[in-house]
Amino acid sequence: MSSLSEPSVQAPTPGQRYFASVARWGPGEIIFWAALLAVFFIPGANLPLYGQILIWGLFAMSLDLLLGYRGIPSLGHAAFFGIGAYMAGYLGKFGWTEPISGLLLASLAAGLVGWLTGRVIHRVSGIALLMVTLGLNLILYDIVHRQSDFTGGDDGLQGIIIAPVLGLFRFDIYGRTAYLYALASAFALFLVARALVKSPFGLALLGARENPRRMITLGTPIDRDVSTVFAIAAAMAGAAGALLTQTTQFVSPATLSFQRSADVLVILIIGGTGRLYGGFVGAILFLLLREWLAELSPVYWYFWIGLLLIIVVAFFRRGIVPSAETLVQRLRGQ
Amino acid sequence: MTNRAAAQPVLETRDLHMAFGGLVVFENLNFALRRGERHAIIGPNGAGKTTFVSVVTGLLQPTAGEVLFNGAEITRASPQQRVKAGIARTFQINSLFKALNPLASIVIALAEREGRGGVSLRSVAKQPALIDEASALLAKFGLADDALKVTETLPYGKQRLLEVALALALRPQLLLLDEPAAGLSTEQGHQLFRQLAVLTADTTVLFIEHDMNLVFHYADRVSVFAAGALVVQDTPNHVRNHPRVREVYLGV
Numbered sequence: 072m073s074s075l076s077e078p079s080v081q082a083p084t085p086g087q088r089y090f091a092s093v094a095r096w097g098p099g100e101i102i103f104w105a106a107l108l109a110v111f112f113i114p115g116a117n118l119p120l121y122g123q124i125l126i127w128g129l130f131a132m133s134l135d136l137l138l139g140y141r142g143i144p145s146l147g148h149a150a151f152f153g154i155g156a157y158m159a160g161y162l163g164k165f166g167w168t169e170p171i172s173g174l175l176l177a178s179l180a181a182g183l184v185g186w187l188t189g190r191v192i193h194r195v196s197g198i199a200l201l202m203v204t205l206g207l208n209l210i211l212y213d214i215v216h217r218q219s220d221f222t223g224g225d226d227g228l229q230g231i232i233i234a235p236v237l238g239l240f241r242f243d244i245y246g247r248t249a250y251l252y253a254l255a256s257a258f259a260l261f262l263v264a265r266a267l268v269k270s271p272f273g274l275a276l277l278g279a280r281e282n283p284r285r286m287i288t289l290g291t292p293i294d295r296d297v298s299t300v301f302a303i304a305a306a307m308a309g310a311a312g313a314l315l316t317q318t319t320q321f322v323s324p325a326t327l328s329f330q331r332s333a334d335v336l337v338i339l340i341i342g343g344t345g346r347l348y349g350g351f352v353g354a355i356l357f358l359l360l361r362e363w364l365a366e367l368s369p370v371y372w373y374f375w376i377g378l379l380l381i382i383v384v385a386f387f388r389r390g391i392v393p394s395a396e397t398l399v400q401r402l403r404g405q
Numbered sequence: 406m407t408n409r410a411a412a413q414p415v416l417e418t419r420d421l422h423m424a425f426g427g428l429v430v431f432e433n434l435n436f437a438l439r440r441g442e443r444h445a446i447i448g449p450n451g452a453g454k455t456t457f458v459s460v461v462t463g464l465l466q467p468t469a470g471e472v473l474f475n476g477a478e479i480t481r482a483s484p485q486q487r488v489k490a491g492i493a494r495t496f497q498i499n500s501l502f503k504a505l506n507p508l509a510s511i512v513i514a515l516a517e518r519e520g521r522g523g524v525s526l527r528s529v530a531k532q533p534a535l536i537d538e539a540s541a542l543l544a545k546f547g548l549a550d551d552a553l554k555v556t557e558t559l560p561y562g563k564q565r566l567l568e569v570a571l572a573l574a575l576r577p578q579l580l581l582l583d584e585p586a587a588g589l590s591t592e593q594g595h596q597l598f599r600q601l602a603v604l605t606a607d608t609t610v611l612f613i614e615h616d617m618n619l620v621f622h623y624a625d626r627v628s629v630f631a632a633g634a635l636v637v638q639d640t641p642n643h644v645r646n647h648p649r650v651r652e653v654y655l656g657v
Contacts, residue, residue, distance in 0.1 A: 084540055085540070086552060090530040093530065094529070094530040094531075266527075267525075269528040269529065269530070270525040271513070271521050271522055271525065271529055271535070272523060274505075274512060274516070274529065275516065275517070277504075277505060277509075282500060282501065282502055282503075284464075285501065285571070287485060288484060288493070288494055288496075288572075290488030290517050290575065295523075299523075299524055
């Protein structure tokens with residue numbers, strides 16, 4: 072140990088600089104969110120579509136916490152989206168019309184179910200995990216589908232009323248309030264997710280993804296870990312579902328269909344896992360393409376989505392965002 | 406510390422029995438580890454050395470018998486509870502976080518030790534104590550220049566050092582090393598053990614090792630396992646000249 076007296080203000084060590092750079096907001100991030108806000112001011116912009124993009128992006132980001140950071144694949148993530156969507160729907164139908172508290176309650180409900188799911192499946196991994204999550208999703212879908220007296224079945228839940236945001240901003244027919252409400256909510260939840268993954272807990276998630284056995288020998292309770300990340304991912308998926316209900320004032324069993332679970336996985340993989348932004352970028356591409364292709368050939372658009380998925384996985388193995396990052400780093404390096 | 410506490414073994418096993426189905430790995434194993442000693446376990450392959458370490462760390466449950474740590478029974482405690490109590494281990498085959506860098510890997514261990522591994526919104530960047538301790542530990546192992554490289558890109562010898570550094574980050578009372586010098590050259594092996602001797606001065610160290618040169622150089626006492634039994638437990642010099650040991654292990 073050195074006994075030399077050190078200056079009171081020290082230059083950051085390489086380690087401190089590294090973690091500071093990990094936590095720092097990059098220009099790409101600032102531009103990304105500024106652009107989402109700027110879209111609102113474009114005259115004649117298709118705000119309902121862009122609102123959908125935000126909701127899908129948030130939904131895919133929640134799956135990223137599970138899959139990208141913790142390494143838990145799920146084929147049933149729409150179950151949590153649907154729970155949030157129906158919870159928000161029932162609240163609005165039975166008199167709890169204030170949107171922000173409704174969003175939080177719906178998110179909490181989905182998070183609780185997610186926590187329970189984590190408790191049940193923390194010993195399962197790999198293919199079995201895909202089957203269990205898919206199974207849970209199908210069971211829930213069937214229950215909602217059959218209990219039509221209570222859920223409205225295929226017709227969906229009618230008569231949902233959502234009060235103006237903060238008592239001031241009514242949900243208008245042009246989707247202006249809906250877009251800003253979805254943007255503010257998605258951004259707030261993104262901030263939470265971002266802080267989580269930059270914390271020691273975020274590192275522990277990556278560690279458990281890489282090597283669960285080593286995490287056990289470092290003293291980490293793996294079951295606590297799995298149920299925690301499941302609860303957080305489910306709560307965020309539930310918030311996305313609640314946003315869909317509140318901004319459309321309608322909810323149907325499609326919110327928790329297997330198709331939705333598959334779509335969100337496709338969106339995340341196209342965008343890239345383990346980056347938080349992958350889900351949003353994937354959602355932008357997926358929904359804009361779907362909109363465009365649906366006009367060209369309303370029946371066969373999944374053909375093109377399938378083709379896109381194959382191309383992305385073949386040429387950008389890790390998805391668009393990680394590949395773009397590598398490209399930027401190379402350009403800077405040269 | 407009272408004399409009685411000092412005399413109490415750090416680790417003790419009583420009539421420990423381990424079988425996988427019909428295959429008996431060891432029987433009636435009574436083993437005691439003195440506080441602060443560097444203790445080597447040697448023995449031919451299949452003698453039950455690694456199984457013994459896994460039973461002590463809780464990755465395997467013994468068929469019968471007791472494991473005591475500082476006099477308290479831990480036979481049924483989870484691996485995590487044993488880590489919290491002060492037992493850390495390394496693996497025969499590196500068990501690292503390949504896609505992360507060594508600095509982040511050590512921060513994970515430190516955060517867990519400090520109880521800061523749970524849900525939190527506080528970035529690592531705002532916890533310089535964790536970062537600085539991790540950097541200092543890596544520097545002690547000569548890994549300062551490799552702290553920010555992806556672990557799987559490091560040469561094997563450095564990954565081996567990181568394997569030990571991860572366990573030491575927990576500041577264990579008892580450190581179990583399963584063939585720490587496996588895959589290292591003779592020179593690297595000596596270097597690792599010299600570093601260990603300095604870094605673990607306050608720690609009780611139990612290590613499995615095949616290289617007799619390293620064992621006789623660095624161990625205070627040696628236990629010889631053969632065919633599921635503790636053949637002899639003594640100082641290196643006595644072990645070296647023990648006729649049974651020469652017969653079953655050294656092949657003389």
